[in-house]
Amino acid sequence: MALLSHLATPLLLCASAAAAFVPGPTDAKGTARSAHARPLDQLRMSTVKRNANIAKLQAGYLFPEIGRRRVAFLEKNPDAKIISLGIGDTTQPVPTHILSGLAKGVANLGDKKTYSGYGAEQGQGPLREKIAKTLYEGRIQADEVFVSDGSKCDIGRLQMMFGNEVLSAVQDPSYPVYVDTSVIMGQTGAMNLEMKQYANIVYMPCNPENGFFPELDKTPRADVVYFCSPNNPTGAAATREQLTQLVEWANKQGSIIVFDAAYAPFIRSDDVPKSIFEIEGARTCAIEVNSFSKYAGFTGVRLGWTVIPKDLKFADGSPVAADFNRIMTTAFNGASNIVQAGAMACLDPEGLAEIDTLIDYYMENASILRKAMLDLGFKVHGGTDAPYVFVDLEGRSSWEMFSKLLEEVVTIPGAGFGPGGEGFLRLSAFAPRESCIEACERLRTALAPVK
Ligand SMILES: Cc1ncc(COP(=O)(O)O)c(C=O)c1O
Numbered sequence: 001m002a003l004l005s006h007l008a009t010p011l012l013l014c015a016s017a018a019a020a021f022v023p024g025p026t027d028a029k030g031t032a033r034s035a036h037a038r039p040l041d042q043l044r045m046s047t048v049k050r051n052a053n054i055a056k057l058q059a060g061y062l063f064p065e066i067g068r069r070r071v072a073f074l075e076k077n078p079d080a081k082i083i084s085l086g087i088g089d090t091t092q093p094v095p096t097h098i099l100s101g102l103a104k105g106v107a108n109l110g111d112k113k114t115y116s117g118y119g120a121e122q123g124q125g126p127l128r129e130k131i132a133k134t135l136y137e138g139r140i141q142a143d144e145v146f147v148s149d150g151s152k153c154d155i156g157r158l159q160m161m162f163g164n165e166v167l168s169a170v171q172d173p174s175y176p177v178y179v180d181t182s183v184i185m186g187q188t189g190a191m192n193l194e195m196k197q198y199a200n201i202v203y204m205p206c207n208p209e210n211g212f213f214p215e216l217d218k219t220p221r222a223d224v225v226y227f228c229s230p231n232n233p234t235g236a237a238a239t240r241e242q243l244t245q246l247v248e249w250a251n252k253q254g255s256i257i258v259f260d261a262a263y264a265p266f267i268r269s270d271d272v273p274k275s276i277f278e279i280e281g282a283r284t285c286a287i288e289v290n291s292f293s294k295y296a297g298f299t300g301v302r303l304g305w306t307v308i309p310k311d312l313k314f315a316d317g318s319p320v321a322a323d324f325n326r327i328m329t330t331a332f333n334g335a336s337n338i339v340q341a342g343a344m345a346c347l348d349p350e351g352l353a354e355i356d357t358l359i360d361y362y363m364e365n366a367s368i369l370r371k372a373m374l375d376l377g378f379k380v381h382g383g384t385d386a387p388y389v390f391v392d393l394e395g396r397s398s399w400e401m402f403s404k405l406l407e408e409v410v411t412i413p414g415a416g417f418g419p420g421g422e423g424f425l426r427l428s429a430f431a432p433r434e435s436c437i438e439a440c441e442r443l444r445t446a447l448a449p450v451k
Pocket of ligand 1: 151
């Protein structure tokens with residue numbers, strides 16, 4: 001808003017004070033280089049045309065928008081002690097063995113014998129090997145792993161690779177990055193304000209009626225299908241049978257699935273695969289993005305990876321991995337060597353045990369949140385294979401409920417994840433235990449009257 005009024009002022013001034021002209025740029029001899037002088041007030045702006053695709057985006061990116069509303073509320077109510085169950089940011093410290101890996105990465109830089117500068121853009125060989133072996137049990141090979149600074153960044157780079165002529169499909173609701181990057185790339189039309197959907201994106205409704213799994217036989221074909229399981233925000237995790245259907249469907253129609261497995265370690269159910277590559281046929285139709293952000297509290301440390309099997313090809317027969325490699329070598333310069341040392345430690349037996357303990361802690365929070373909402377009489381989804389609890393508000397507006405609760409607890413309105421999220425509230429289990437318990441108390445008091 002402040003930015004808009006800042007921009008609007010010069011525009012108004014230009015219209016009313018057209019007399020204030022100054023000469024255009026000159027060369028060394030003082031000769032005018034441009035045929036047109038520009039009004040003084042216009043000199044506050046460049047002459048560069050704004051990217052029309054970015055202009056199509058509605059509002060800000062969801063999570064900064066939540067932060068903005070929280071700050072605005074705190075400015076008016078400085079004494080409020082708000083608890084955050086909002087953005088899915090980790091709160092527990094990085095465990096000791098993993099921390100020692102990061103420390104080793106730092107120490108290596110201080111020694112002539114172990115110092116390293118730029119590394120391979122695809123990641124260090126031993127880390128690629130260890131990811132392939134430890135997390136994929138040999139289903140994929142080391143050179144099919146691209147190590148990066150995080151899965152959000154990789155989704156952006158995958159979009160750069162796909163370009164603006166593909167049709168993308170998303171679960172509705174879904175993590176906003178898939179839609180927003182499709183819009184930024186120019187794959188979509190404008191937003192239909194009534195439907196709250198962009199033209200030229202396939203929205204796949206995922207709701208309690210269909211078990212949060214899209215009705216594939218009714219879904220139009222798309223080139224790229226973004227699929228997140230366990231899901232942010234619904235907390236739903238697709239079963240082996242459902243993922244088998246998804247892979248068969250994608251192979252049949254020649255689509256590429258971008259499978260977001262950022263919450264894989266939270267899976268507790270036996271029949272829920274942790275990777276799309278556990279499904280037969282996935283090597284010819286799927287890419288997987290993943291990250292240590294939620295595994296090991298690396299949200300600020302930054303380390304992710306993307307798996308692209310060699311069998312995955314574009315329509316002209318060329319390997320998808322070759323194009324992604326071209327993007328990584330051009331627009332990325334390799335993940336931090338300190339952080340890659342930390343990632344190696346994550347995958348040691350001690351690191352994996354620490355990850356399990358950390359995830360158990362957050363899952364206990366999820367179960368506390370679930371119980372509190374169920375006790376209040378709400379229908380609740382997620383929170384058993386995912387750190388998100390998705391509360392059915394039974395027809396109430398999610399932004400209104402978010403605003404009502406804001407003075408006590410920050411939540412995330414389901415509508416922020418797409419029109420299919422309207423009527424739901426997402427609670428994140430990433431808070432410290434005591435905050436989680438206190439938040440439940442506050443939610444009990446605030447929500448009891450509306451039930
Ligand atoms: C579904 C999903 N994918 C990816 C990410 C981003 O992860 P990273 O920190 O690796 O960029 C998030 C972060 O919240 C997420 O919810």
